[in-house]
Amino acid sequence: MSGTAIPADAPLLQIRDLTLAFETWRGPVEVLHGISLSIRRGEKVALVGQSGSGKSVTARIVVDQMRRQRGARIGGHVRFDGLDLLGLKERTARALRGTAVSMVFQDPTSALNPVFTIAAQFREVLRRAEPTLTAEQARGRAAEALSHVLIHDADRVLDSYPFQLSGGMNQRVLIAMAMANHPRLLVADEPGTALDVTVQDRTLKLMAALTEEQHTAVLMISHNLGVVREFADRVYVIYHGRIVEHARTADLFADPRHPYTRALLLAVPKISGGGLPTGLLEASGDFQAPAVIHPGCEEPPLDIGVAA
Amino acid sequence: MGPSLLTSLIRRLWMSLLVLIGVSMLIFCIARVIPGDPARIALGPNATQEQVDLLRERLHLNDPLPVQYAEFVKESLQGDLGMSLYTNRPVVTDIGDFLPATLELVLFAGILMVAIGVPLGVLAARYRDGWVDNLVRLLSLAGVVTPTFVWAVFLMLGFAFFLEWFPVAGRLSEGVPPPPGITGLYTLDALLTGRFATFADAVTHIVLPATALAMTGIGQTARLTRASVAQAYDTPYVHMAEAYGYPEGRIASRYALRPAMIPTLTILGLDFAAMLGNAFLVEAVFAWPGLARYGVQAILHKDLNAIVGTVLVISAFFLIVNILVDLTVAWLNPRIRLENRRAAG
Amino acid sequence: MIAAVFNSRGWYKFRRNPLSMVGLFLVALVVLMAVLAPLVAPYPQHAGAFVDFVNASQPPSWSNPFGTDLVGRDVLSRVIFGYQISLMLGVVVLGIAVPIGVGLGLAAGYFGGVVDYVIMRVVDVFLSIPPLVLAMAIMGFLEPTLTNGMMAVAAMWWPWYARLAYNMARSESREGYVLAAEVIGASTPHILIREILPNCLPAVFTKITLDLGFVILIASSLSFLGLGVQPPTPDLGSMVAEGARYLPDNWWMAVFPALAILVAVLGFNLLGDGLRDVMDTDR
Secondary structure: OOOOOOOOOOEEEEEEEEEEEEEEOOEEEEEEEEEEEEEEOOOEEEEEOOOOOOHHHHHHHHOOOOOOOOOEEEEEEEEEOOEEHHHOOHHHHHHHEOOOEEEEOOOHHHHOOOOOOHHHHHHHHHHHHOOOOOHHHHHHHHHHHHHHOOOOOHHHHHOOOHHHOOHHHHHHHHHHHHHHOOOOEEEEEOOOOOOOHHHHHHHHHHHHHHHHHHOOEEEEEEOOHHHHHOOOOEEEEEEOOEEEEEEEHHHHHHOOOOHHHHHHHHOOOOOOOOOOOOOOOOOOHHHHOOOEEOOOOOOOOOOOOOOO | OOHHHHHHHHHHHHHHHHHHHHHHHHHHHHHHHOOOOHHHHHHOOOOOHHHHHHHHHHOOOOOOHHHHHHHHHHHHHOOOOOEOOOOOOEHHHHHHHHHHHHHHHHHHHHHHHHHHHHHHHHHHHHOOOOHHHHHHHHHHHHHHHOOHHHHHHHHHHHHHHHOOOOOOOOOOOOOOOOOOOOOOOHHHHHHHOOOHHHHHHHHHHHHHHHHHHHHHHHHHHHHHHHHHHHHHHOOHHHHHHHHOOOOHHHHHHHHHHHHHHHHHHHHHHHHHHHHHHHHHHHHHHHOOOOHHHHHHHHHHOOOHHHHHHHHHHHHHHHHHHHHHHHHHHHHHOHHHHHHHHHHHO | OHHHHHHOHHHHHHHHOHHHHHHHHHHHHHHHHHHOHHHHOOOHHHHOOOOOHHHOOOOOOOOOOOOEOOOOOEHHHHHHHHHHHHHHHHHHHHHHHHHHHHHHHHHHHHHOHHHHHHHHHHHHHHHOOOHHHHHHHHHHOOOOOHHHHHHHHHHHHHHHHHHHHHHHHHHHOOOHHHHHHHHOOOOHHHHHHHHHHHHHHHHHHHHHHHHHHHHHHHHHHHHHOOOOOOOOOOOHHHHHHHHHOOOOOOHHHHHHHHHHHHHHHHHHHHHHHHHHHHHHHHO
């Protein structure tokens, strides 16, 4: 495969046998036991598991935030668009973030800096892609980006501080920022979990529409299978640092095979897609059962990489 | 500065005025109520009764206390703090002569405190448990437990006598004439009038005393900055700045430090103001001709008016610094700024 | 009772922090030297007005490890007796300042209203004068003696305890047990002394330990300026001041007393920090 152009359906993000361990005074503690995951261009993939399953650290490895963590040891491969993310120099990796890879955070209000206006923060984001942008140009571009997330009084929002806006409004601002530089990959860590159910539902629909329009791939992190049902094309279920089931979304809901997936489905609150699960799942020996990979969901061969 | 800041400034000024009145009453009470005849104490045991009576008359000591206080306030408001019994000059003139030297010293120390303490704190937070972090721990402990005069003595011994890097005492070398008095701060005046040799001389003289004065504050500042920046590094908004790939220096200075400075500043202001008290000790060691030395002389000579005047001026400075700090905090923190605007509108 | 302390969880926690143990060791050292000064000082008679010009201004040696001063007195002996003065000063100052401060603070916090307003504004006034300056101003009108020095330092210290007790009384008076005592008709002094005060004591004692060091620091600063204890009393601050006049030749006269102050303040500081950590985590 090497030497030829990257095929159109080659994975944009490919994680293979990813391991993560923390050095502690009692010796290393394994957090990820070799997970594999891939996302094609424009595809929406969800990684679902409970807190502590390793889903959030996976997202943080993708946006390169674990490298500086004291005592963290990362193994395996993470490839993004032909680049070896784990092997990149910190500078090069940094250049990808905010431009090619972007992120939406869980609690929008605290993810925005409290002492700067939205306009100032938006400007910073836009300048990641175009460092020469003037304040005025940036403001125009920000207003345009905000209109894509259905914010029409852009001037008021841009002149506000995060604490003056509602959580739903901040969430939309965050999505607009994340999409402003047309990233190839959007990492969404439990988007809107801090918001109420209807607002969360609305922001997810907005995010789905925007990413489809821009053909942006999404890695969505969630603890709630109900939330990802309408959003994701494919779902990986993660339990204790291992992928336990991988299927197209429709297949997973029609035929959940792994005991852990079934238990997780039962924990989805009945009302709608939002909120926290009603109770933590009792650990069960059944959950250690081998991973179930549904037909057609086999991991593609590792893209050895073409010089970028 | 919008109407919001103006109203909060006025409110602060009013509160500070009340405190200043309280301070003047307190000092006045101490001066008058404490056992012993101030006139007799000032003149010493060898003065005749007539001399004492004369002085009592001059100081209005025979009037009832409230009358004395009213008289004192009236005169103070007219800028008259009475005559110094020791120098025989108006206290206001004396203070005008000695204050600039102290201000220069305290300003230099304040600049050192911020310029060294804040970056150290940020570095310690950025590289937690690294060597800078340990240095900050050691510095803050050393700063807290070492009296300012001990710093002064040690620095003088080490850098003035042993290494001979800096002069031992005074504001200028012998034979160097002071620059024309525009502000009274020799370094600034020398710069303003383009006398660079004088400027260099003044700077070498102020380095050691200012460092001695700043040592307590540097450790405290570094520790506080470290704590609040470390906290800021754990916030979602700094994580977001990292996820968006902003340059590391920009994250440290803009995203982590700025919100973190808000709680730190208030305490910095207190530290800075406390330097006024500690300036007394440093000026004594380095023969620095400032207000503190004037105050000590006044105390040793039981110079009533001079003591009251010195304490009032220092307390006023203390209050002004705190007002400035509050205003800076309000300016840095949009939440307060906007609340004030709402209250004003 | 001592056995109970040594077997408690708090002691276990305290012991695990090496810095706290260093603090305890230094404080024990300082206290022992102060108490046993006449026994451990090599030349007890040098504590007062003693003159031996033959041995004046000698650098450190085996017979005088810290050297001798201008009139031939052993600096080490004077430092040991200096600890006696410093400790006594600290204890007396806090012995005056703490009851006054805590009493006024509790009253202000519990009664509220006019009492609160008046007391706390007075506290504000005291706290808006830089600490050392207030003590100096008071000394300005008094004769520089040990007693007056202690009064001056106590006058600048009580407002901190008033503020501490005030805040605690404010929060405690809303607690259930205080409300219950009020309902059953307990008298005001009873509520203040038997119900609220005991809950403030751990915080107050921790602060006292920390403050002992700082009182020693401030008091030595005062006497360094010549506004406290007068010679020939062996006071650490005035010893540094005297030595500083003969720098750099007689460096030992300033350096050793200065280090002695440092050791004492460091000891109380580490001990106080250790105690605070134990108290905080117990809650």
